[in-house]
Amino acid sequence: MEFVSASKLKTFRMCPFSLKDKFKSSPATLFGDAVHAGLASFMLGGDFLPVYRAKAALLGVPMDKEEDAVKCFEFAESLNINRENIITVESADGDKPYFGKMFFEIPFCEAWGVRGAMDLVFVADDGGLVILDWKTGQTKEEDDLQLAVYALSAWKKYGSFPYIKTIFAYVQQGFVQTTYWDAETLVGALEYVKPLIIEYFSVVNSGNLPQKPHKWCKYCGFHETCEAYNKQLEAKPDRPSYDIEPTLENLPAILEYHDKVKAIADAAYSIQAMMKEKYEAVFAEHGKVTIGGRTFELKEKVCRYNYDLPVIFGATQEIIGRPPLELCEYSSGGAKLIEKQLDKENKKLFKTIIESNREVKSKAKILTISIAKEAPSETDSEGQELDEAVA
DSSP: OEEEEHHHHHHHHHOGGGGGSOOOOOHHHHHHHHHHHHHHHHHTTSOHHHHHHHHHHHHTOOGGGHHHHHHHHHHHHHTOOOGGGEEEETTTTOSEEETTEEEEEEESSSSEEEEEOOSEEEEOTTSOEEEEEEEOSSSOOSSSHHHHHHHHHHHHHHOOOSOEEEEEEETTTTEEEEEEEOHHHHHHHHHHHHHHHHHHHHHHHHTOOOOOOOTTGGGSTTTTTOHHHHHHHHHOOOGGGGOOOOOSTTHHHHHHHHHHHHHTHHHHHHHHHHHHHHHHHHHHHHOSEEETTEEEEEEEEEEEEEEOHHHHHHHHHHHHTSOOGGGSSOOHHHHHHHHTTSOHHHHHHHHHHHHHTEEEEEEEEEEEEESSOSSOOOOOTTOHHHHHHHO
């Protein structure tokens, strides 16, 4: 039996050829590993900081990152997770060890299954099953493929619950991304994930990994020698060659073109903007759209604020006992410098002052992609629909 992880599926969907690019540690991933170790210790009833420091020293994480680590811990602590309800931390109840930790391996049929390691699994106070994944990076996940795989795996591994909730906890950025799964949405997730996994094993086992230009090409170790990527650069595509009607039927092609031109944005920025105009036109007419198990939607988010600087300046001066020169021209960097000087309570007060003295200057429409619904609904407690779909 063959097993595949959610990260491999994400890479495969992006570009099969990039599976050949071996994972390389970076300062960000090493910092994340150290934070994960500290949070695992805390969730098991131990202390965060000593374990973080030991792991950080082992991995060579700079000492000046400790302040960021403490900030990550404070946000994780604020989630108020009941340790008595924890089922597993770092997949300690997993099936096989890889890379020094346990991984679960869940068969979905006789030929294949999925593999992974869940950071935290616990039972909510109302009886639902919660899967939480700590995220220390600055980039928000494009969609919830990883969480869909985890939710399906948890359903198979732990049995029926009133619902399953999956959470990306962005501890460095201070917010969570939550998705609820019931019998209906789990079946929908399986309908999307199953053919993707079948395609993955078919392509990987054939040994023929096609190259596929994508918006993250510049981060791939092969982009300089990638034939597909360089053909895109040499082609210098023009707007008319991508001009298709902004219809619901053309939405998959529009989104595919949009991602391709993001990979060569320096050479084709005008085409990218045109694709964005087209999918915005589709969503303006049809609203939220579901295609192939994935849901696409435009959401309006704040991109700029106007700050009442005199009020913020005066209130901050009272907290720190001197003129807050870092805020003379307000920036998030200046605010962070102020925050470093404050204790936990004053940090909360400082943030309240900022939030209470700003108004929205402009908003932007952001494309969001999800596999599951964003609200819980009644669950088939026997899970019959899911079991039939898996079979």
